[in-house]
Structure formats: C-alpha cells, structure tokens
Amino acid sequence: MFAGSEIRPSSAPQATRFRTNKIRESDGLVVLAYLWPGLVGFTTFILVPLLGSLLISMFEWPLFGTPTFIGFANYQKMFSDPTFYTVLVNTVIFAFVYTALNLLLALAVSLWLNTKIKFSSFWRVIFFLPAITPVIANALVWRLLLNDNGIVNSVLSSGGITGPSWLSDASFALSTVIAMSVWQSFGYNVIVLSAGLGSIPQEILEASRMDGTNAWQRLRSVILPMISPSLFFTMTMTMIGAFQVFVQPQVLTQGGPGESTNTFVLYMYRNGFVFDRLGYASALAWILFVVVMLITALQFAGQRKWVNYDK
C-alpha cells in the first residue's frame, strides 16, 4: 500500500520486456513527449522551491524589495528565539497527542463498525464528513460551541459545572485545538483501518474463537498484528499531517493565549507574510522539513519491531 514496498516488484514485467527487445534500450524521444509536462512541473514547483527555500533562508528577504545575503544569521537568530522553541514544543506535543488519540479513536470506531451493525458504510461516511468540509468552516463552528457563553458551557452549567474558557485559558487551549483536530480527521483513518479489518479472513478469526480466546485476546494477538501495515501507514501519514497544523490554531485561538497554541506552520506564516521576514520563514520551513523527515525515518526504522507484512 505504501510507497517503499511497491517500487520493487513493479519492475519485474519490465525486465522481461527488456530482454526480448534488446535492440532498443530506451524509447528515446517518445519518453520526453510523455514525461516533460510532469517533469517540468515537478522540477519547477517541487524541487526548485525545496532547494530554493534553503537559499532564501540565507537572506534577509522582505515581501517586496531587495533581499540581502546574511549567511546563517537566520538560523542563529532562530536558535536564540524563545518563540521558536515554544512553537517547536507545541507542535511536537500536538503531533504526538493528536496522532495517538486519532488512531485510538479510529481503531475503536472501525472495530465497532466491524461488529454486527446496520448501515455500517453510512456511519463510516458520517465520521468522514468533517474531513471533507473546509477546515475553516469546522473551526468556526467549534469557536461558537466553545465560546465562554457557548452551548458547551451552557450545558455544563445546567449540570452545575462552571466550564472553563476553552479557547482563552492557556491550560485548556492546546487541548481544545487537539480535540477539534481529532474530531475533524479521525474519520479518515476509520476508512483506512476498516479496509484493513475487512481484509482479515473470517476463518482465522473463527479458528481463534474455536481455540477459546476472548475478544481482547483476539484483538491483541490476531487482529492488531494483521492490520499492523494499515496502522503503520495511518500513523506515519497522520503524523506528517499533524506537523502541518495551521488552520485550527489560526481560527480557533490565533495561536494564543500568549504563544500557548502557536504552531510551527502558523509561526512560519506569520514571520513570512505578516512580519515581512521571508528569509526567516524559510529557515523555519527547513527545520520543519528536517524534523518531519527525521520523525518519518524513525517510524520507518521502528516498523520492523511491530509491523507484520506476511499474511
């Protein structure tokens, strides 16, 4: 299902064609005819910007005006910028808690939908809805719900509880942003995991039931190992997505109170396009890139311990 595992086997049928057709080793200009639109675009809009942002990070680069080369000064500034560390920590906390909750909920719901239940595909679509509606619309409603005088606090107060300021109390704001983000996107993983669960052969579960296992044992020693490739895939992709969180804190809390919900991409956006510091924003972007690659690489390295690819 995921990139790495699929690259190899694909070249097999090609190899046989090579041999039968030894005269031409390359399809020559025809290749260019098919490849150029993608290749030109890929180079211009992905490779060049990726390397370009490294270059830009060496400049003091205003939105409009002449850039000045400053070497590594942006990085020096970044490492002595307390807000940089705050947003880094916030983003890491967000990414880990969000990914854990997201997967836990997605797993619970997809296991539930895998029991004997009516309309299971309808429920799957319901949980998926907020993943398709614009994030900003979702975030705006949550802002209304969690307003100091909003419906959530009204319901709480009718139960005798004084609800906190969900969005403007520093001890709740980040949790609120996480909760809203999990609500919005775990339905996506419900679909991936449901597909994984659906592919477990019934006979295996039946056999394990005959051996007298209980539901918990079956989950731990049959179901989870069998869907571990889907779990690994969702974990990796959810984590990458989590590091890019931007709209939720921007709309819900504007990164506040203080810097308590400021995230990496929000800080990058503000530096570049509000504070007029494109060079510094690029330096931040590069660090984000490095952090995401590092965490993804760690996950790939760690998969050997728990992901089970043979069926």
Added chain:
Amino acid sequence: MTNDTVSTAETISHRKHRLRRDQKVTAVKVWLNTLAMSIVALIFTFPFIWMVFSALKPEAEIFSAIPSFIGSEVQWSNFVDAWTLVPFGRFIFNGFFVAIMGALLSVVVAVLSAYAFARLRFRYRDRLFLLYVLTLVLPQEVLVVPLFIMMNQFGLADTYAALIIPFAFTAFGTFLLRQFFLTIPVEFEEAARIDGASRLRTLWSVLLPQLTAPLSVLAVFSFVGYYNSYLWPLIIINSQDLATVPLGLSMFTGEHGTQWSLTMAAATLAIIPSLIIVAVLQRQLIRGIVLGGFGGR
C-alpha cells in the same frame, strides 16, 4: 416407533423454535448496537447541526442563557445577508473553477507521467521515480515561501493560474496511476500496436478505459484538495474577486467576526458543496483513501 417419531419431530420443532429465538435475540442485539452507534454519530455531527440552527437564529439569541435550537424566529434572511455581505456566489464560482481546472491538469499530467514510468524505457527511470516517491512525504507548507517569490517573479501573483498550477504536479497522481498501469497486461497494448495504433491512441482507447476507477479517485481528491486549500490562497490572493471559499469564509473571522449568525450562515453555505460531493462520490472517496492516503489529516 410412533413415539420415537413424535419425539424426534418435537425435538426438531423445538430446535427450530430455539434457533428462531436466537435469531431474534441477535436481531435485537444488532438493532441495539445500531441505536448506540446512531447516538454517537448524532453527538459527532452536533457541530454541523448547531451550525445550521445558529445560522437561522436572530443574532441577539446566539448566546441565550437557556440554549435552544430555534430562536424566537427562523431568520432565513441571514443566508441572504451572508451571501450579499461578501460576494459569496463569486467565491463558490472561483472555488469550483480552480478545483475543476486543477483536477483536470493534475489528471492529465499524472496520466502522461505514469505511462512513461510504467511503460517506457529510459535511463535513470527507477531512480527518478524514487525521487518522485520521496516527495510524497514532503510537507507542502515547506514550499510556500519560495513559491510565493516565484509567482511574484513570473508576475502571476493574485491570478487564477497561481492558484491552479503550482499544486498540479505532486507525485501522488503519478504514483497512484503507475501502480494501476502495472496491473494491466502489456499484451493488450501490443495487440493494439500491431494493429497499427499509435502509442497515444493505445493509451487513450486501450489503457484509460480500464483505469476509470483510479482516474476518478484522483480527480475527486484533487478537486477536494483544491477546493479546501487555505494557506496558499491566503498568501497568493489579494483581490476579493479571486478568493476561493475558505478564503471568503476567513473574511468572517475578521471584520464581520462578531456576527455569529451570519458567520454560521456562510459556513453552512461553504460546506454544502462538500456535502454534495460526499453524497454523490462517496465510493470514489472511500476507495481513494483506501488506495493510498492523501496526507492523512
């Protein structure tokens, strides 16, 4: 003898009876299970429900001490006001225009590249493809600053082209379609080639008809990606005339931010196209997610 037959018959009818009772018990369990799920689903969708009801309330009753779904009157005029306060029709048009053009471009580019990677032979093909695949995990946010500078250099800032072109070349489509090309036996094309069809013709009339499922998946996901995109339009678009739906909605967070009923009316308008897409294209969407994860957000 007769006694025996009778008792056997009794046992059978008894068993049948028990079986039926068991089935009934399971049926009740299934419905109870479904009922529990519908309660959870209702709580889950409550934000959307509250959005619509708030959109119909008079502004003064948005935060009433005793919350209720329906205010003292049902104010449909909120929708009219939200629609006219900002050019919402224009935003929806822009959103659809950009999303359709972007999806078309993404699909065409992906078909051609995927064909090259799956069917043509050239040096460094596998290495180049690996490079494509590696960018699948690249956060797009990393690219916005250089893309902004680039678009300004090209003189394309604040244009439709700037909204559409830069994000039509992500490796995902190429990656997805290549996988499918490889599942189709080469013999199909060879037969067509022997009959004298050109490569392009073979691609169009032999390969693509077998790929309608992944093609529609790719189109739908590109569409949704463009339609919901927020950070990039926020950066590159200045004129209200070119704003897409999320950008238009963000106008309600600022100057009109205090008018909750209008904001909710606008949010309701903004999610309607998404709901229609989900209702009509849910099969493609679900398939697409299963096939290979668009970011996982």
